[in-house]
Amino acid sequence: MVKKMKIAVLSCLVAGGILSSAVASQKTELTMYYPVAVGGPLTKIVDGLVADFEKVNPNIDVKAIYAGNYNDARIKSLAAIKAGESAQLAVMFSIDVYDLIEQDAIIPFSDIANTQEDKKWLNSFYPALMENGTTLGKIWGVPFQRSTIVMYYNKEMFKEAGLNPEQPPKNWDELVNMGKKLTKKGQWGTMIPSTGYPYWMFGALAKQNGATLMDSDGKKTFFDNKKVIEALEYWKDLSAKYHIMPEGTIEWGTLRKNFLEGKTAMMWHSTGNLTTVKKNAKFDFGVAMLPAKEMRGTPTGGGNFYIFKKTTEAERKASMKLIKFMTSPENSAKWSIGTGYIGVSEDAYKTQALQEYIKSFPEAQVAKDQLKFATAELSTYQTGRIRKLLDDAIQAALIGKKSPEAALRDAQEKAEKLLRAYQ
């Protein structure tokens, strides 16, 4: 009898609790997943921006959840949607767009941005940063933490080797010649990472040789194009022929430390590492655009904002507000200064904060200046598999298991099989 009373009382309390919380939440609640793929206290900066947003928008409650790297963020977001507890928006890889469309997970911004003001806002971003997010005639992703590859170099090592520290290598030949002068016992001329995101680094080399890796519809790849093969041969020759780079694969996660500890004079890395390198470098360092062959070139990289499909009208409006806030010129400037990522619009670079920062630290402008030589990052249907095919081919060539030509032809053959269904 007592037991039945206890159960009755408990269930009343629970019901009351649920009812009261339902009445209390006139607020719109947003859950946002975001990844961090570079060094530095980025989660603190995101939390700061979100707190500022909540102050200005008291009826929107934002839970920003750090989700690991780009793969983890995508997996977590999709798993949450499948489980029914969705997030409303997320920052995910700019190149996840085709997979997300195939999973019917996202809605295009072009469909929500109905007012004149919204359309103007969509047009305010750098066009190079919109390439990966635009397909099927619509805009699916809005830039947030975008980057290009830049070449960090140790000015003191340049001086020691008798090179002008204000003249980093401008082209492939200079990279090799200067690299040779900079390589000695305990020190390498240059390091290009070949784990983590080898296809990204390779996209730069291919563009510099005048080729792209895929078409803009995501249905064709060009891995066995003659110029693409030449780019991989050059990468391999840096270690095998010119000996300015270590043999085998070079680890993405430890490369920054290698540079900071003086084991390499130059490193190719994301501009998102800029602020961390700046804080931790005990030597004078510079940042330069990547060297050219036929032209300068770099892929864009990083993450865009996406809005999920399983969202209510109110949640979409709130998400738009949050995204506009996070990508506003002032906040984009804050983000860029705190991380090294590129400011996402021309207006971001017109803000006083960013202009002063660049005056004191001109390196911060290199990535943005390089945008005019930028190309879209490797992105196709079945992007995960295709990316792995290219990654495996690059690594096989660099460790000497296959010749660059054989590796790339193999990858292209397999990629064509995968994409046949989409033609």
Add this chain to the structure above:
Amino acid sequence: MKHLYGWLLLMPAFTLLVMFTHYPAIATLLDSFYTNGTVIRPKLFVGFDNYSFMLDDEVFITTLKNTMYFALGTVPLAIILSLIMALFVNQKIRGKGIVRLAYFTPTILPMVAVANIWMFFYAPQIGLVNKVIEFLGFTSINWLGNSNTVLEALMVMTIWKEAGFFMIFYLAALQSLPKELYEAAKIEGASSWKCFWQITFPLVMPTTFFIMINAMLNAFKLVDHLFILTKGGPDNASNLLLYYIYETAFSFFDYAYAATLTVVLLLILILVSLLQFSVLEKRIHYK
């Protein structure tokens, strides 16, 4: 009535077992007979097509080879090392407690933390291992970036992590051995080597068997370090079956193929367990 009571007592455990073990296993098996369904293209029944695709998949063959090699490399060495450690700390030495703690510490650390630490141990120019190698006058080796050394490097790290855990079991077994046997052996003039092989080793066989099963399962289950250290590279040289399953399911979104691979993994584990239970159990002396 008695039967009903018995079934009711079984119900909770039985429900959980079915929900989390049997039902998923059968669902996976069924999934492997269909193509992958996306929202745009719904799934179709294709029978054994996924399996024939799998047999043609070079990456699958490579992961299978790697996993077998990894298991063969880690299991015997982990057993031997943990037995030696247990014999060592079972003696009356000073600081016995501290040595036992030191041996057990790797087990307490989460695998992801261990992997992050060892990434810097193995790093070519700045890592601890290579700094020692260079101090001794040799050139540094790219342990994780070279397909000839990557699996071996991972095995060393895995054994380092596991041995302490297995040592505890051996220690408990050793301490439960009756001392009269050793006294009798000493009276008969047996050397310590003979003591070990004729008395200790046979009597701890049940523990050895238990550890062998655990180490074998770990060799298939533990892939956390791959996420941090190599992501299966370079060029699939360190790709293990479970990691490939994860990649297929969550990076490639190919759930049907991942189900196929999972069925294979399950079959291998069942076979290995059956083998161990039938062949080896006959040789074990239980009290």
